[in-house]
Amino acid sequence: MRIVLNPMSSLVDLPLKNYYRFVIPSMDDFSSIDHSVNGPKAFFANMPLSKTLTMNLDVPEPWLVEPIIAIHDLDNILLENLGDTRTLLAVFELEALLLTGHCSEKDHDPPRGLQLILGTRQMPHLVDTLVMGNLGYWQMKVSPGVWYLQLAPGRSADLYVMKKNEGEKSSLSKDIIINDLRGKLVRLEVEKQRGKEHVELLSGSDDPLKNKKDDHTGWNANLLKWASGFIAGNGLSRKRNENSSDNKKIIRHGETINIFSVASGHLYERFLKIMILSVLKNTRRPVKFWFIKNYLSPQFKDVIPHMAQEYGFEYELITYKWPTWLHKQKEKQRIIWAYKILFLDVIFPISLKKVIFVDADQIVRTDMGILYDMDLKGKPLAYTPFCDNNKDMDGYRFWRQGFWKDHLRGRPYHISALYVVDLVKFRQMAAGDTLRVYYETLSKDPNSLSNLDQDLPNYAQHTVPIFSLPQEWLWCESWCGNSTKFKAKTIDLCNNPMTKEPKLQSAKRIVPEWVDLDAEARLLTSRVLGEELEIQQIPSSTDTDKKDDLESKAEL
Numbered sequence: 001m002r003i004v005l006n007p008m009s010s011l012v013d014l015p016l017k018n019y020y021r022f023v024i025p026s027m028d029d030f031s032s033i034d035h036s037v038n039g040p041k042a043f044f045a046n047m048p049l050s051k052t053l054t055m056n057l058d059v060p061e062p063w064l065v066e067p068i069i070a071i072h073d074l075d076n077i078l079l080e081n082l083g084d085t086r087t088l089l090a091v092f093e094l095e096a097l098l099l100t101g102h103c104s105e106k107d108h109d110p111p112r113g114l115q116l117i118l119g120t121r122q123m124p125h126l127v128d129t130l131v132m133g134n135l136g137y138w139q140m141k142v143s144p145g146v147w148y149l150q151l152a153p154g155r156s157a158d159l160y161v162m163k164k165n166e167g168e169k170s171s172l173s174k175d176i177i178i179n180d181l182r183g184k185l186v187r188l189e190v191e192k193q194r195g196k197e198h199v200e201l202l203s204g205s206d207d208p209l210k211n212k213k214d215d216h217t218g219w220n221a222n223l224l225k226w227a228s229g230f231i232a233g234n235g236l237s238r239k240r241n242e243n244s245s246d247n248k249k250i251i252r253h254g255e256t257i258n259i260f261s262v263a264s265g266h267l268y269e270r271f272l273k274i275m276i277l278s279v280l281k282n283t284r285r286p287v288k289f290w291f292i293k294n295y296l297s298p299q300f301k302d303v304i305p306h307m308a309q310e311y312g313f314e315y316e317l318i319t320y321k322w323p324t325w326l327h328k329q330k331e332k333q334r335i336i337w338a339y340k341i342l343f344l345d346v347i348f349p350i351s352l353k354k355v356i357f358v359d360a361d362q363i364v365r366t367d368m369g370i371l372y373d374m375d376l377k378g379k380p381l382a383y384t385p386f387c388d389n390n391k392d393m394d395g396y397r398f399w400r401q402g403f404w405k406d407h408l409r410g411r412p413y414h415i416s417a418l419y420v421v422d423l424v425k426f427r428q429m430a431a432g433d434t435l436r437v438y439y440e441t442l443s444k445d446p447n448s449l450s451n452l453d454q455d456l457p458n459y460a461q462h463t464v465p466i467f468s469l470p471q472e473w474l475w476c477e478s479w480c481g482n483s484t485k486f487k488a489k490t491i492d493l494c495n496n497p498m499t500k501e502p503k504l505q506s507a508k509r510i511v512p513e514w515v516d517l518d519a520e521a522r523l524l525t526s527r528v529l530g531e532e533l534e535i536q537q538i539p540s541s542t543d544t545d546k547k548d549d550l551e552s553k554a555e556l
Contacts, residue, residue: 019044020058039091053077054332055090061324062098062183064141067091070298075265075332096141097178098321101186103136105160110136111190112430113202114160115152115350118142118176128152128350133433134440137323138346142183147176149186152350159196163189202428252312254285257372258352260421263360264295264336271493271503272300272360273307273521274514279358280311283367290348290355292339293317295332299529306528320347326436327443329452337453342439344421345432353424359417359492361503363511366489371420371473380426381457382467383414384474390481396497399458411461416454417492418474420467431464438463477510 021042047053055074059065067074069091072082079086099118105111112133118140119126131138150173151157162174178184192199259279263272272291279287291304296317308315320343322328322335329335339347340357348355356371358364376382386397398404399413426432438460442448449455457466471480475488478496485491491511493503507514 019047047079049080049086050078053079055088056332057092060182061321062100063094063181064096064098064319064321065092066095066293067298068093073266073297075295076267094181096143097181098139098183099142099147099176099178099186100137100139100183100323101188103131103138103188103190105190105192109133111160111201112136112433113427114190115154115156116140117150117152118147119150120146121148124148124150125152130346130350130427132346132436133430134323134436135325136188137325139321139323141319142176142178144178144180147178149174149176149188151190155201159193159199159201160190161193163191202430250284250312252284252286254369255372256286256288256314257283257368258288258290258355259368260290260348260355260357261360262292262295262336262339263300264332266297266299267503268360269297269300270518270521271507273303273525274517275358275360275362275364276307276313277311277517277521278362278364278513279368280313282364283369285367285369286314287368288314288316290316290318292336292347293319294339295336299525303525303528307524310524318347327440329443334452337451338439340416340453341456342436343432344423345427345430348423353422355421355423357416357419357421358490361493361507362417363491363493363514363517364489365491371469371489374420374469376420376422376425376467378425379465379467380422380429380431381464382420382422382469383416383457384418384469384471385412386415387471387475387480387484389484390477390479392481392498393479404458407459408461411466412468413458414454414461414466414468415474415476415479415492415494416451416457417476417494418469418490419457420469429464434463435460477506 021044023040023042025040055077057065067090069089072088074090077088079088082088103110103114103116110133111131114131115128116131116138117125117128127140129138129140151160151162157172162171164171174186174188176184176186257279261272261275263269276289293301301317304315320339326342329338354372356368358368374382386399388397394400399408404413435456439449439452439456442456442459443452449459457464471484472487473489474492475485475490476492476494477485478494478498480488493507493510496506507518
């Protein structure tokens, strides 16, 4: 046999896109003289210097792993910018394990909306979740130990009991033992209480805390805050320090405004800090921020506790592992988009009643309490429709023609940079299950859901209705034009498909206050991280801006 090799004489692009190293723990990783752990290591040598790389771990399904040491942006690694050593170091930690399960009811569909709580004998409610209608799936974060899984007090425990093995009595709890690093998959079968066979679970308010105020000061909220550190190994929830005398704080009173956001990469974390400041400076009500932990850098997680203490707000880092049965996106950007919409019913504690999503690159100019208190007319979601007064963009308004025009049937197409979620209504009507069914059907077509976080709720609005917010709640130059800017309650730095202007450049041009907010946030960051940064250099840090603008090509 004669084999003739005929390789290409030249390459336009690097043919190798992924680089893998396999690591596995061994006994040599553990010190024999103290409690230190060296940990398994992976080394990558001779990597391309001028290509933008991303570092990820491919771990066993039950593991929740996060980076704890990483000076550089792991989403945008450009080795030629690392200095003379051209060496990057990142340390990852196994944060928690996953307890997952499927809940079923004999001769019935899965009991969607059934509330489960997990804890110990002494503290029975440390974490909670809902059973999805999708395969009766549920998941919780745990650490090794003995846990007790129960039906949550309220409608769930009133209507259902857990079925035991043959000959055993039904009960409201189940023992869970986590004794290795493989997590646990639990098959949970429930049945209706005698006399409740025909009562629907989601027909009424399934709120075990209906007599508690939603100010996160009740016993359940305090337990959840304590538990996030207990189970995950570090404190994920921080309450504002009321005793601090820092002059940046103001006295806050009233119902807490809950703000939800997601960021990935140092550039968008920079935007996120500016968004936080813009929210705080425009309200006197308490504010709690909820951040998806999956993609935050170690630097941001180091800075945010200091920022919370200095400015007097609360925050919590939340996470949810992508279920194995749900069609997964391959691009990180699309995975992040999906996290904005697919798990709204299960990623927050059951005690949370309402939340506002605000894009990381958004600047708030009004009291978000007004939006938080707005009557959504019984609808689970509220979005702002796209502006239509900038006629230069008419050719890009795809929803006015073809498929979208026929599908919307006169309904508006909404932008996803700002939206309100009535979690009580959202869960009661099982909107999360509906959105995941639509997603599973549409996502397998590569031509569907081009803007996943935006297309999905707009496509599903015939089933999951959307309350259209007044236009002034979200202004963006690309679609709205300058004639309505003076009314803007929030300004979004949305992409301009015509000019493709970098975000940092457009931020300084469009939003006058952006430079001062950026300077304030960067000064705090440099102080916390121990970096030297002259105040007068902050607004005009062109070298940093040019480097960061390279990251904006991978935008959320």
